[in-house]
Amino acid sequence: MSLMRSSISITWAVWKALFLREAVARLFAGRAAWVWILAEPIVHLLFLLVLFGLYLKQVVSGIDGGLFIMTGLLGFFMVQNTALRCKDAIDANAALFAYRQVLAVDTVLVRATVEAVLLLLCALVLLAGLGLLGYKVVPQNFLLVMLSFAALWLAGIGLGLVLSVGSELIPEVGKVAGILFRPLYFLSGVMYPASAISPAYRDWFLLNPLLHGIETLRAGFFPQYHVISGVSLAYLVGFAMVTVFLGLALHVRFAPRLIAQ
Amino acid sequence: MIIVDDVYKRYQCDQGLGKWVLHGVTFTIPPQVNVGLMGRNGAGKSTLLRLIGGIDTPNRGRIERRCRVSWPMGFAGGLQGSLTGRQNVKFVCRIHGHERDLPDRLRYIEDFAELGCAFDEPVKTYSSGMKSRLQFGLSLAFDFDVYISDEVTSSGDAAFNKKASEAFKQLAHRAGLIMVSHGEDTLKEFCTAGIWLHEGKAHWFDRIDDALKAYKESFSS
Numbered sequence: 001m002s003l004m005r006s007s008i009s010i011t012w013a014v015w016k017a018l019f020l021r022e023a024v025a026r027l028f029a030g031r032a033a034w035v036w037i038l039a040e041p042i043v044h045l046l047f048l049l050v051l052f053g054l055y056l057k058q059v060v061s062g063i064d065g066g067l068f069i070m071t072g073l074l075g076f077f078m079v080q081n082t083a084l085r086c087k088d089a090i091d092a093n094a095a096l097f098a099y100r101q102v103l104a105v106d107t108v109l110v111r112a113t114v115e116a117v118l119l120l121l122c123a124l125v126l127l128a129g130l131g132l133l134g135y136k137v138v139p140q141n142f143l144l145v146m147l148s149f150a151a152l153w154l155a156g157i158g159l160g161l162v163l164s165v166g167s168e169l170i171p172e173v174g175k176v177a178g179i180l181f182r183p184l185y186f187l188s189g190v191m192y193p194a195s196a197i198s199p200a201y202r203d204w205f206l207l208n209p210l211l212h213g214i215e216t217l218r219a220g221f222f223p224q225y226h227v228i229s230g231v232s233l234a235y236l237v238g239f240a241m242v243t244v245f246l247g248l249a250l251h252v253r254f255a256p257r258l259i260a261q
Numbered sequence: 262m263i264i265v266d267d268v269y270k271r272y273q274c275d276q277g278l279g280k281w282v283l284h285g286v287t288f289t290i291p292p293q294v295n296v297g298l299m300g301r302n303g304a305g306k307s308t309l310l311r312l313i314g315g316i317d318t319p320n321r322g323r324i325e326r327r328c329r330v331s332w333p334m335g336f337a338g339g340l341q342g343s344l345t346g347r348q349n350v351k352f353v354c355r356i357h358g359h360e361r362d363l364p365d366r367l368r369y370i371e372d373f374a375e376l377g378c379a380f381d382e383p384v385k386t387y388s389s390g391m392k393s394r395l396q397f398g399l400s401l402a403f404d405f406d407v408y409i410s411d412e413v414t415s416s417g418d419a420a421f422n423k424k425a426s427e428a429f430k431q432l433a434h435r436a437g438l439i440m441v442s443h444g445e446d447t448l449k450e451f452c453t454a455g456i457w458l459h460e461g462k463a464h465w466f467d468r469i470d471d472a473l474k475a476y477k478e479s480f481s482s
Contacts, residue, residue, distance in 0.1 A: 004329070005358055017355030025343055098339035099332050100315030101356045256318040257273075 014101050018093075018110040026114060038122055041077060045070055045126075052191055062224045067135060071221050072190035074123050075214040078149060079156040080181050082115045086160020087177060090168050090258055097259045104258035105251040108164045112157045120149070144220030151233055152213040154240035161247020168258055189214050194228050206230050209239035263290040263313060263330070263407065263439075265463075268322035270308055282308050283319070284461030290454075292328065292406070295438040297448035297469050299476045300458030306441045307333075307411055309458065313439060314409050328406035328437075339396065342385035346376060346395050349384055357403055366402045373398035373428075375421070390418060397425055407437040445473060 027034045048069050086108045093107040131137040139145045167174030188210040213236045219227045270283040282305040298306050311317040314333040340349050350370050354363045374394040433451045455472025457464045466472035
C-alpha cells in the first residue's frame with residue numbers, strides 16, 4: 001500500500017498549485033491581461049486627480065494631492081478587490097472540486113493571497129514611477145504602512161470568506177455586496193482626510209473599519225499627517241478577526257454544500 | 262480497502278429535499294478486488310461513485326478509504342476551460358504531491374493523449390474526444406490503489422479506444438477498480454465482484470455473474 005500524505009502536506013500542495021493557477025489565469029488570461037491590472041488603479045487615480053487634485057492641495061497642507069489619493073485608493077482596493085474577488089472564488093474554481101484534495105476555503109484563501117501580491121506589486125510600480133518623477137515616496141513609518149495594509153487585507157479576507165459562502169447559498173448576497181461597496185468607497189476617506197469630517201458626524205463615520213485602516217496608512221506614509229482621535233488600527237484588526245472567524249466557521253459549517261455541483 | 266457504512270444521501274431540490282437516493286448502503290470492498298456497479302438510470306450509481314471518491318459527503322453514515330483512491334474518472338469536471346492542457350496537467354500533478362517528478366508525468370500524459378500542439382491551447386477549445394483523451398491520460402499517470410471509473414471506456418476515435426482499453430486492462434491488473442458500465446461484456450471482462458443498486462439499497466455479490474443475473478431479473482419480472 002502506498003504512502004499516505006499528511007493533511008498539512010496535501011493542503012500545502014493544493015495552495016501552491018492553486019496559487020500558480022490563479023496567478024496565471026489573472027496575469028495571462030486575455031491579451032496582455034497584466035497591463036490592465038496595473039492600468040486600472042492608475043487610470044482611476046488620474047481620473048480622481050483631475051477631479052479633486054487642485055482642491056485637495058489646499059485641504060491637506062504639505063501633502064501632495066496625488067500621493068494622498070493614491071494611499072487612500074490602495075488601502076481601499078486592498079479590501080474591495082480582495083473581498084469581491086474572493087466572493088467569486090468558489091464559482092470560478094467549481095471544476096477543480098472534482099479532486100477531493102481541493103476545498104472551497106482553499107480557493108478563497110489563495111485568491112486573497114494572489115490579490116494582495118498583485119496589489120503590492122502594483123503599489124511598488126506606482127511609487128517607483130512617482131519617485132522617478134521627483135515625488136517623495138518613501139514612507140516615514142514603513143512598519144505602520146505594512147501593518148495597515150495587512151489589517152486591511154485581513155478585513156478583505158474576512159469579508160471575502162463570509163461573502164463567498166453567502167453568495168453561494170443565497171445568490172442575492174453577492175449582488176447586494178457589490179452594491180454596498182460603492183457607498184463604502186465614499187465613506188472610507190479615499191478622497192478626503194478624516195479630519196475634514198464635521199465633528200458632529202465623526203462618530204458615525206468611525207464605525208466604518210476601513211476608514212481607520214486608511215487613516216493609519218496615511219499616518220505611516222506622511223510625517224505631517226494629522227490623525228483625529230478615535231482612529232485606531234486595533235478596531236480594524238478586531239473587525240477583521242471577527243469576520244475571518246465568522247467566515248471560516250461558515251466554511252466549516254457549509255463545506256459539503258459549497259463543493260457539491 | 263474501502264468501507265461504506267450505512268450511507269444515506271439525498272439532494273436539495275427546488276421544492277425542499279429530494280427523496281433518498283441512497284438509503285442505508287453498507288458494503289466493504291477488499292483490497293485488489295475489481296467491482297462493477299450496476300443499476301437503472303438514476304439509481305444512484307454516479308452518486309455512490311462521487312461519495313467514494315470523496316467529492317461529495319453523505320447526509321448520514323461513513324465512508325472510509327484506507328488506500329489511495331482516484332478521483333472519479335470520466336467526469337466532465339476536473340479541467341479548467343481557460344487554462345491549457347499543459348497547465349491543467351501541472352495543476353493536477355501538484356495537488357497530488359508530484360512536484361518533483363512533474364516533468365516525467367507531464368511527458369507521459371503528453372505522449373499518451375497525443376494532442377499535438379493542442380496541448381498548449383485552452384481546454385475550452387477542445388472537442389469532447391480530445392478532453393476525454395486528456396482526462397484518461399491524467400488518471401493513468403498516478404499510482405492509485407483504487408480507480409473509480411464512470412463509463413470512461415467509450416470515447417475518442419477507434420485508434421485511441423484501442424490504446425485506452427489496453428491501458429485500462431493493465432490498470433485493472435495492477436490496481437483495484439470500481440466501475441460503472443451498462444455494457445455487460447465490459448463488466449464481465451474487468452470485474453470479479455458486483456454491486457447492484459436498487460431502490461436506494463446496495464446488494465453485494467462476490468461474483469459479477471450473480472450480480473448481472475439479479476439486475477436483469479429485476480426488470481424482466
